[in-house]
Amino acid sequence: MPRGVPNVKKDETGMRFTTFNVPLSANPKHVNSTYLKSETQTLWSRNASKRLRDGNNEDPTHVQQEPQRRGSHVLVVHPGSRFLRIGKASDVVPLSIPCVVARKCRTQAPKVTRIRNVACPRSQMTEDEVVRQKEQESTEEDKADNKDPFDSKLAGMTGSLKERMRFFKLRTTPNAHAISTTFNKQFQPEIISEQNDPFQIEWIDHTSTEDMLIGDTALRIGDPESAGYVVRYPIYNRNFNLRDYPSVRAVLNDLEALIRRGLEEKCELKEQDYKNYSVILVIPDLYDRAYVYEFLNLLSSMGFKRFCAQQESLAATYGAGISNACVVDIGATTTSIACVDEGMVISDTRMRLGVGGDDITEFFYVLLKRIYLPYREMDLVRSYDWDVMEDLKAKICTLTESDVATNLYGFTVRRPNQPTVKYGFRVYDEAILAPMCLFEPRVIEFDAKRPPARNTPHSMVTDEIVEQTSELITNAMIISTRHLMPPSTEDSSTKLKPAAAQASGTSTPKNGEAEPSTNTNDASRSTSQVSAEAQAESIEEGTKANSRPSQPAEATPPAAPTQAPALVYAGGYSIDVPFEASKLPLDVAIFNSVRAAGEDRIRKYLQMVLLIGGSAHIPGIGAALESRLQAIGTPVVSGMEKVQVIPPPKDVNPQILVWKGAAVLGKMESVSELWVTPADWEILGMRGLKERCFFL
Structure with missing residues (x-):
């Protein structure tokens, strides 16, 4: 190598895989950005500014509409296990639709069964239920006694009632049950002719070809199994009814049908009008995030202008003032x-x-069967029999000890393809023992x-806000x-x-x-x-x-005395x-x-x-x-x-107090800070609702 020629530096790195030059990190001393340091730079502010600009660009020659009542473009939706209450915030009372949907089955309709939520005597049980109850008895003493557990539970409630009546110095009738039972056994029903019954019901039978029946119409199906319908309630226990539905999507389809029917009947709104209305959704206090997400996603897909969520207890305080x-x-x-x-x-x-009102109804039915209610064919699986028990509960049940007496009551039964029948019966303490299950839940x-077991949260519900x-x-x-x-x-x-x-x-x-x-x-x-x-x-x-943990009892002894892992x-x-x-x-x-x-x-x-x-x-x-x-x-x-x-408040039904409170919120100016638009929901999802609500 000639002198004066420097050695070439050897390239240790080899061939580069890219020609992109990585920029140097900025010197933090010279950064003067104010990005996202003020509310004017958030997505909410940009969308609000855009809506304001769009409003200013409207044609000034456009004729102004007449001023409307405050809240006339706000809808309030309060779903419940028995009723869906819906209406405009400017309405005095909402429309209460029975939250039930009947759909036509392409195959044979399944047999309607009832899940027993209240304890009952063995005389009212099937053989399988009696065997299952004996297997679940905890101790050998209970199995050896062969006593009905219902008797001991009812005896505790009766003793509690007697103590309260003794404290209030109220007299009890010693043989009241015998008097009621004897009267009910001997009572002969009265048949009412068709021309003398102004409240005849037009029942729906197997000739109906409707694919879907909603609300009161679904409850007029005399025999759903023979008519080819499956009747289900979309909401149960303040959540989606996954006990009767195969999936959440099926529940949402029925809820959408209920909401559309309510808006059409009460508010006279068509689907093309949804874009002009906002919705306040009332959710439970102890809510499930997946429930809130799916419901709001349903409202967004239906095309409403904007929506928000409010808890039931807070809405109740608004309604009560x-x-x-x-x-x-x-x-x-x-x-x-x-x-x-x-x-x-x-x-x-x-x-x-x-514990809820349905448990009071079911327990009242069990107590009336014990004293031989004259209507022997009553079955709570049938919708018309359930309505009869609901009417009897509203008419008879009380928690005032002074009202306990051997009183005579009557009721009317209307069944499909049969004449109207009027019954009479006597009750004693059954009228107060039924609602006492709220304070004595041993019979539940x-x-x-x-x-059922909770499913994994929706993929769109991000982990950062899901703390189930x-x-x-x-x-x-x-x-x-x-x-x-x-x-x-x-x-x-x-x-x-x-x-x-x-x-x-x-x-x-x-x-x-x-x-x-x-x-x-x-x-x-x-x-x-x-x-x-x-x-x-x-x-x-x-x-x-x-x-005790609700685990099925196993009679097989363990193979070895090893300690089972504790459930967490x-x-x-x-x-x-x-x-x-x-x-x-x-x-x-x-x-x-x-x-x-x-x-x-x-x-x-x-x-x-x-x-x-x-x-x-x-x-x-x-x-x-x-x-x-x-x-x-x-x-x-x-x-x-x-x-x-x-x-x-005076003249306010406690059943609709929550809806009234949400309607009050819909009329307030501060509700503008809670709205979530479909565009914001599409981008942010539950995070957008979290920014607008205080309880998430």
């Missing part, structure tokens, strides 16, 4: 409890009980009402089930005061039973505790029947906290919900209990709830004042 309350919503299948503080639902106070079959475990377990539920948890789990997973278990009046279970709290001394036992003894007995029986439920607890908390009596659950709001707020919320829902119509339920809450709170809370149940 108050800002703070403990809202108790007794629905058809469940009871929801939540505390509202200055326009916000306290998430830790939310609870859901597995909670395992039958247990929801923590959402479904609240502090009120932990307080309610603390006495069922092992000491290790109780100490490590919950940081509550030791007195939390006493809120439900129970302590650590012994031999499957929960004993009354020992903190209450003898001096605190006063006459104001009219139902303290009955309440403790109720919790004992309820815990005895429900504290949602949240890392050793028990299913939401399910076990749903078994509480109503008064105990309300007290635990109020306790979860804070020790300093117990007296405040116990004086502002707002009772809504269909079962709020039961006479005497307010006084019954007040006396029971007073008996629980007096020995636990120092300086406890009188418990007060707030009635709904």
Whole structure:
């Protein structure tokens, strides 16, 4: 190599795979960007500015329409297990459509069966149900006694009723059941001719060719099996009814049909008019994110202008005109409890009980069968028989002890292809024992009402906002089930005061039973505790029947004495906290919900209990709830004042109070901050709703 020629530097890196030059990182000292540092740069502001510009560019010669009532372009949708309430926010009352859809089957329609949600005597069971009940009996003593478990459950409720009547110095009739049974056995029904019955029903039979029947029309199918229809309710337990439907898509199809029918009948809206209307969707307090997502996605696909979601308890306070309350919503299948503080639902106070108005109806039917109701052919599977029991419940049931007497009642039965028949019967304490299942839930079959296993969340529901475990377990539920948890789990997973278990009046279970709290001394036992003894007995029986995990009993002994791995439920607890908390009596659950709001707020919320829902119509339920809450709170809370149940506003049906509150929200100017447009929903999905709502 000649001198003076430098050596070529060897390329150690080899051939480059790209000619793209990576830019150097910017010096942070010279960055002056204000991107996303103000609200004017968000997607919401850009869309709002665009809508404003589009409005200014309209033709100025366009004739202005007459001013309309505020809320006339806002629709309120409140879905429920029995009714779908829908209407404009400017309407006085909504349209209540039975939330039921009947679809024509291309093949043979399945046989209609009823899931028994309430305990009943063995005389009313089938042979398979009796065998299954005997197999599930826990101890050998129960199997050897061969006693009907229903008798012991009913005896506990009857004893509680007698104690309350004795406290109020009310007399009881010793042979009242014998009098009622003898009268009902000997009663002869009266046949009413067709010309004398002005309320004849036009039934739908197998000659119908309609592919789908909605609402009241679906309930007029005399025999769905012979007519070739399958009748289903899209909503159950404040969620999609996946117990009867094969998929969520099938549920949404029926819900869409119900909404379209309601808008057509009540609001006279066609599909092309949806783009001019906004929708407020009322969702449960203890909501499922997948439920909210699918429902809002349905509204978006239907072409509405914009939509938002609002919780039931908050809407109820709007309707009642108050800002703070403990809202108790007794629905058809469940009871929801939540505390509202200055326009916000306290998430830790939310609870859901597995008892509702349908359970009262079914239990009332069981009690009437025991005293030989003259209408022997009654079957709650048939829609017209269910309506008869609903009417009897509304007419007869009461929670006022002074109304317990051997009274005579009558009812009329209209069946397809048969003449109208009028019956009469006598009842005694059956009228008060049926609604007492709210406070004595020992007769409820909670395992039958247990929801199916939860599916994985939708792919569009991002993981960053899905916290299903923590959402479904609240502090009120932990307080309610603390006495069922092992000491290790109780100490490590919950940081509550030791007195939390006493809120439900129970302590650590012994031999499957929960004993009354020992903190209450003898001096605190006063006459104001009219139902303290009955309440403790109720919790004992309820815990005895429900504290065991709902697993099928296996008679096969284990091959080796190895210890089975402990079951771990949602949240890392050793028990299913939401399910076990749903078994509480109503008064105990309300007290635990109020306790979860804070020790300093117990007296405040116990004086502002707002009772809504269909079962709020039961006479005497307010006084019954007040006396029971007073008996629980007096020995636990120092300086406890009188418990007060707030009635709904005058001339307002408690069934539609939630809808009325959502309609009030739809008329307010602040609702403009909650709207989500379909374009925003398409881009952001649930994240967009999270930015607009306070409870997500």
